[in-house]
Amino acid sequence: xxxxxxxxxxxxxxxxxVKVGLQKGASEAEAFAYDGKATSVGIERGQITKANHxxxxxxxxxxxxxxxxxFSYTNIIDKEEAVEDIIGKAxxxxxxxxxxxxxxxxxEKKPYAPITNIFDxxxxxxxxxxxxxxxxxxxxxxxGDKRVFPIxxxxxxxxxxxxxxxxxxxxxxxxxxxxxxxxxTLAKEGNTVTPVCFExxxxxxxxxxxxxxxxEAARLPLSSLKTKRVDTKNYKVIFTQFALQELFYYxxxxxxxxxxxxxxxxxFKDKLGTKVGSEVVNIIDDGLLPGGLRTSAFDxxxxxxxxxxxxxxxxxxxxxxxxxxxxxxxxxxTGNASRAGYLSTPNIxxxxxxxxxxxxxxxxxxxxxxxxxxxxxxxxxHSSNPVSGEFSVVAxxxxxxxxxxxxxxxxxxxxxxxxxxxLKNVVAVASNDRMMGQLxxxxxxxxxxxxxxx
Amino acid sequence: xKDLLKKVTSIATEKFNALYAEARAQSLSKTMFTMKEGRVxxxxxxxxxxxxxxxxxxxxxxxASVGSFNAEIMSEAVSSAxxxxxxxxxxxxxxxxxxxIKSIEDQVHIKAKKNPAEISVExxxxxxxxxxxxxxxxxxxxxxxTVDYMDxxxxxxxxxxxxxxxxxxxxxxxxxxxxxxLQNGVYTFSxxxxxxxxxxxxxxxxxxxxxxxxxxxxxxIQLNAKAPKGGVFPVLLGPNVVGVFVHEAFxxxxxxxxxxxxxxxxxxxxxxxxxxxxxxxxDGTLDNxxxxxxxxxxxxxxxxxxxxxxxxVVGLMHNRETAQRFNAQPTGNARAEDFHxxxxxxxxxxxxxxxxQNFEELLEGIKFGYFLKSFRGGQxxxxxxxxxxxxxxxxxxxxELGESVRDASMSGNTLETLLxxxxxxxxxxxxxxxxGKGQTVFIGDGGPHIRVSEVxxxxxx
Numbered sequence: 001x002x003x004x005x006x007x008x009x010x011x012x013x014x015x016x017x018v019k020v021g022l023q024k025g026a027s028e029a030e031a032f033a034y035d036g037k038a039t040s041v042g043i044e045r046g047q048i049t050k051a052n053h054x055x056x057x058x059x060x061x062x063x064x065x066x067x068x069x070x071f072s073y074t075n076i077i078d079k080e081e082a083v084e085d086i087i088g089k090a091x092x093x094x095x096x097x098x099x100x101x102x103x104x105x106x107x108e109k110k111p112y113a114p115i116t117n118i119f120d121x122x123x124x125x126x127x128x129x130x131x132x133x134x135x136x137x138x139x140x141x142x143x144g145d146k147r148v149f150p151i152x153x154x155x156x157x158x159x160x161x162x163x164x165x166x167x168x169x170x171x172x173x174x175x176x177x178x179x180x181x182x183x184x185t186l187a188k189e190g191n192t193v194t195p196v197c198f199e200x201x202x203x204x205x206x207x208x209x210x211x212x213x214x215x216e217a218a219r220l221p222l223s224s225l226k227t228k229r230v231d232t233k234n235y236k237v238i239f240t241q242f243a244l245q246e247l248f249y250y251x252x253x254x255x256x257x258x259x260x261x262x263x264x265x266x267x268f269k270d271k272l273g274t275k276v277g278s279e280v281v282n283i284i285d286d287g288l289l290p291g292g293l294r295t296s297a298f299d300x301x302x303x304x305x306x307x308x309x310x311x312x313x314x315x316x317x318x319x320x321x322x323x324x325x326x327x328x329x330x331x332x333x334t335g336n337a338s339r340a341g342y343l344s345t346p347n348i349x350x351x352x353x354x355x356x357x358x359x360x361x362x363x364x365x366x367x368x369x370x371x372x373x374x375x376x377x378x379x380x381x382h383s384s385n386p387v388s389g390e391f392s393v394v395a396x397x398x399x400x401x402x403x404x405x406x407x408x409x410x411x412x413x414x415x416x417x418x419x420x421x422x423l424k425n426v427v428a429v430a431s432n433d434r435m436m437g438q439l440x441x442x443x444x445x446x447x448x449x450x451x452x453x454x
Numbered sequence: 455x456k457d458l459l460k461k462v463t464s465i466a467t468e469k470f471n472a473l474y475a476e477a478r479a480q481s482l483s484k485t486m487f488t489m490k491e492g493r494v495x496x497x498x499x500x501x502x503x504x505x506x507x508x509x510x511x512x513x514x515x516x517x518a519s520v521g522s523f524n525a526e527i528m529s530e531a532v533s534s535a536x537x538x539x540x541x542x543x544x545x546x547x548x549x550x551x552x553x554x555i556k557s558i559e560d561q562v563h564i565k566a567k568k569n570p571a572e573i574s575v576e577x578x579x580x581x582x583x584x585x586x587x588x589x590x591x592x593x594x595x596x597x598x599x600t601v602d603y604m605d606x607x608x609x610x611x612x613x614x615x616x617x618x619x620x621x622x623x624x625x626x627x628x629x630x631x632x633x634x635x636l637q638n639g640v641y642t643f644s645x646x647x648x649x650x651x652x653x654x655x656x657x658x659x660x661x662x663x664x665x666x667x668x669x670x671x672x673x674x675i676q677l678n679a680k681a682p683k684g685g686v687f688p689v690l691l692g693p694n695v696v697g698v699f700v701h702e703a704f705x706x707x708x709x710x711x712x713x714x715x716x717x718x719x720x721x722x723x724x725x726x727x728x729x730x731x732x733x734x735x736x737d738g739t740l741d742n743x744x745x746x747x748x749x750x751x752x753x754x755x756x757x758x759x760x761x762x763x764x765x766x767v768v769g770l771m772h773n774r775e776t777a778q779r780f781n782a783q784p785t786g787n788a789r790a791e792d793f794h795x796x797x798x799x800x801x802x803x804x805x806x807x808x809x810x811q812n813f814e815e816l817l818e819g820i821k822f823g824y825f826l827k828s829f830r831g832g833q834x835x836x837x838x839x840x841x842x843x844x845x846x847x848x849x850x851x852x853x854e855l856g857e858s859v860r861d862a863s864m865s866g867n868t869l870e871t872l873l874x875x876x877x878x879x880x881x882x883x884x885x886x887x888x889x890g891k892g893q894t895v896f897i898g899d900g901g902p903h904i905r906v907s908e909v910x911x912x913x914x915x
Contacts, residue, residue, distance in 0.1 A: 414912030
């Protein structure tokens with residue numbers, strides 16, 4: 001199939017776009033070039049049914065004319081006229097747009113920190129047969145018990161490379177790899193169907209554990225077959241990483257973005273340096289985390305990634321900035337400009353949003369709870385209020401803790417509360433740090449969580 | 455394009471013994487921008503061209519996607535898809551088969567009254583700007599307004615090894631606006647979303663002035679709203695919430711792939727699971743609706759599919775693969791977001807049929823409960839648990855609307871809740887939305903006002 005572009009080819013494409021942009025009348029120009037491929041095999045309803053191969057590449061160009069910004073992108077880059085064509089469109093878009101008096105300029109060139117463990121050539125060499133093998137091992141590990149029903153999942157390997165070049169001498173390239181396997185399951189017994197449970201393992205190097213994914217994906221639904229009702233009241237709740245990832249993405253992470261703060265969309269406005277969480281809460285946005293799923297040397301506009309303390313011992317330390325918002329406020333970008341590929345302009349987003357682990361084992365955390373719940377999967381976190389942090393979600397399922405032991409599962413209970421209150425009510429942090437994607441976190445024990453029983 | 459697609463699919467059948475092969479090309483242009491408090495972040499114009507190749511070899515699917523219409527690259531890609539399918543089929547226990555359909559040759563052209571491609575970017579920016587200005591000018595407590603705009607125009611080309619060839623124009627105009635308000639440390643948030651397959655004339659119906667006012671008004675009302683009680687209550691659902699309720703509480707379970715995956719409807723086909731008042735359709739033929747199209751991405755004509763009639767489950771949404779498994783007919787629900795992904799079963803315009811009650815009659819039956827007027831998001835689960843987050847709600851006390859309530863959500867289990875639909879209104883309204891199932895597609899949903907005697911309200915007070 002189509003071979004990946006090498007560093008020189010992708011950089012020269014981006015350099016050409018910047019050069020043509022300036023020649024055609026742009027005051028500033030920036031090119032973001034992307035090249036990626038992904039191979040995956042898919043499981044549907046208990047068997048491997050498909051294999052996919054996707055090649056995606058493209059070029060996005062952002063230009064400034066009279067302080068108005070235009071952007072254009074294309075995924076057809078093999079044609080001679082492609083660059084001229086998108087520069088023309090970006091210029092037309094800028095001329096149709098309106099000047100922004102706060103525009104100061106594209107980022108300047110800065111040194112990059114060394115990055116480790118985001119590329120593994122062994123992943124590039126994986127064949128579909130190897131992914132079949134990973135999937136089969138995962139399925140076999142999940143299928144011991146006839147009540148378990150693997151719905152969908154599979155294994156995939158991906159390569160992606162990006163280049164950012166701008167008219168302020170930024171000129172960078174980076175390539176990364178990822179391999180992952182995942183399985184969604186439910187359990188059935190008689191007329192009882194459990195909610196969908198999900199497990200996965202994603203790594204930047206070829207170090208995945210498909211058997212573990214399969215075993216866990218089977219254990220979770222089996223343990224939620226038999227359920228009992230729970231009463232409506234306030235409980236101590238252990239949130240696992242799946243629940244935290246959903247809740248934080250739709251609430252807390254928005255509130256630490258500098259543009260949300262500036263636009264009065266964050267209760268953290270005027271709260272820098274004040275206590276916003278309990279003293280056990282420590283969060284770093286770590287764009288340099290070794291092997292992190294969101295780790296890279298530079299962000300979507302070529303600014304160096306960095307480690308930004310967000311909350312230290314409960315005190316709010318920093319907000320996350322891209323270049324535009326930082327310049328507007330006389331600050332430095334924290335390297336948090338993110339792009340959803342070549343077809344998007346930069347937006348502020350967290351990198352590896354790392355809730356630092358504590359020292360207690362997960363079992364130890366459960367052992368501390370007299371009467372509470374463990375909540376893994378949430379339904380409806382995306383319908384939280386992204387500004388006020390109010391959430392009202394279903395735990396699907398949750399497990400009741402009685403006297404320090406997980407006792408039974410419960411289904412359909414709702415949790416209602418506010419993320420900023422929740423941060424203040426964190427009483428303990430476990431040691432089981434885990435990379436989920438954007439979130440890196442251990443389990444958290446939170447007191448006083450409103451649970452509406454069913 | 456026809457000859458090219460034919461040539462590529464014939465490589466699969468002739469060289470690799472594929473049982474079936476399809477090639478789906480797209481050529482699309484998009485215009486997009488985000489406006490924050492009247493400031494355009496960046497006006498964007500883009501091109502997304504490419505081809506998806508899907509083959510069935512030895513009972514397994516192989517798929518390849520490339521951003522090119524070059525014959526050589528496409529030939530390589532289809533060969534790779536065939537090799538992938540062969541590998542995938544090694545351990546196949548239940549080989550995939552497809553139900554037969556008539557092979558169609560057709561060309562579908564859209565004639566928009568106001569083609570977005572012929573409207574200047576300046577005018578599009580001015581429309582968004584009006585919306586933003588109206589939202590921010592009325593009440594000083596409204597602090598921010600974000601407007602996202604997107605239009606997409608182009609063509610898709612579908613050809614398969616059975617001789618089908620369909621060219622279809624694509625046209626979508628979409629916008630989402632959000633506003634936030636602040637007063638004494640209370641933060642509120644409000645959103646509106648519109649979309650159409652007709653053209654830019656959507657803004658003559660959903661005017662930027664009206665959208666801006668609605669957006670701001672909701673954000674302000676919420677400032678003095680109270681938290682809902684948590685527990686089981688009767689509710690009156692507005693059409694905007696009914697649409698999402700139908701989509702989440704029933705629609706996903708009626709997607710045949712999810713029914714096969716163990717969803718609760720698989721045991722309930724032909725059974726009564728709702729009250730006599732419950733009739734749901736998934737309809738791809740509604741004029742101008744956001745989820746309408748003439749042919750799906752397997753070349754099956756779109757149709758109006760009856761899913762549940764007077765409370766009895768009568769149909770599911772199928773692609774060719776699930777139709778074969780259920781011994782049913784494909785319903786035209788196979789949709790792919792773009793050429794990077796394969797078609798899967800998706801909803802189109804999913805709605806509840808109206809009955810005969812007026813708004814006051816629906817309210818009358820509620821002693822204490824909630825009127826859930828507008829939604830923020832929803833999510834389904836295969837065990838029948840649904841959740842719908844609410845952005846605008848009011849208490850109902852003794853049959854009358856009471857105080858405003860913020861950030862509520864409702865939940866229940868489909869198999870219990872549909873039986874508790876005890877009154878259905880005679881009005882009707884459709885909404886435009888987007889649905890995520892690994893891929894995002896444009897959909898519509900809607901219905902009348904309805905009353906449900908019991909749902910769980912996730913409230914913190």
